[in-house]
Amino acid sequence: MIEGAKITIRLTLWSLLLGIVIGLPFAFGQVYGNFIIKGIISIYERVVRSIPLIVTLLLFNFGLPLLGIRLPIFTVAVIAIGLRSSAYQSQIYRGAIQSVSGCQMKAALSLGMNKIKAFFHIIAPQAVRIAIPPFTNESAIVLKDTSLAFTIGVVELLRQGEYFITTTHEPMPILLTVAFIYLVLTTILNGFLVFFEKKYRIPGIGIEGGSDGY
Numbered sequence: 002m003i004e005g006a007k008i009t010i011r012l013t014l015w016s017l018l019l020g021i022v023i024g025l026p027f028a029f030g031q032v033y034g035n036f037i038i039k040g041i042i043s044i045y046e047r048v049v050r051s052i053p054l055i056v057t058l059l060l061f062n063f064g065l066p067l068l069g070i071r072l073p074i075f076t077v078a079v080i081a082i083g084l085r086s087s088a089y090q091s092q093i094y095r096g097a098i099q100s101v102s103g104c105q106m107k108a109a110l111s112l113g114m115n116k117i118k119a120f121f122h123i124i125a126p127q128a129v130r131i132a133i134p135p136f137t138n139e140s141a142i143v144l145k146d147t148s149l150a151f152t153i154g155v156v157e158l159l160r161q162g163e164y165f166i167t168t169t170h171e172p173m174p175i176l177l178t179v180a181f182i183y184l185v186l187t188t189i190l191n192g193f194l195v196f197f198e199k200k201y202r203i204p205g206i207g208i209e210g211g212s213d214g215y
Contacts, residue, residue: 019083
């Protein structure tokens with residue numbers, strides 16, 4: 002069980018990281034990009050969010066070898082879960098960016114910054130903090146979604162539990178233990194992010210702002 006829990010944690014962290022790496026620039030493109038960039042990102046989000054995660058996992062697991070790409074099943078699971086999370090995270094960051102007053106972007110531009118520089122130095126530090134509460138919810142969802150990785154053979158927490166059920170023929174105690182471990186992991190993750198949210202909360206900055214078209 003401990004080994005399975007470790008793999009579940011690693012799978013969650015890498016998937017969230019991939020979601021951040023893709024979701025943050027996509028959010029930037031949605032707010033500041035031209036209509037072509039916005040259209041491409043919108044199609045990506047609609048497609049990724051419309052496909053059930055278990056289907057995405059199976060598509061990557063069986064589809065990548067057909068393209069000559071052979072990856073460890075752990076990496077395949079990270080890619081599938083991370084891409085799905087990126088679609089949701091980009092919406093979280095987009096909302097957070099638009100929550101920062103557009104006057105701040107105007108002020109940054111008037112000081113000679115371009116949009117990218119103003120975004121990273123002025124907007125992003127505030128938007129990331131505003132995005133923490135919805136990101137906490139997304140993190141809990143990703144943690145629980147990692148249980149679907151057992152369908153492609155990843156020996157995560159649920160798969161470890163299945164092994165024990167096969168040898169002990171006692172499903173209920175094992176499944177209750179698995180559920181309890183998920184509860185503990187989710188509580189720890191939420192507690193850490195809530196602590197982070199309180200520590201770095203910006204007084205006076207909330208959803209009352211607006212991008213004003215910027």
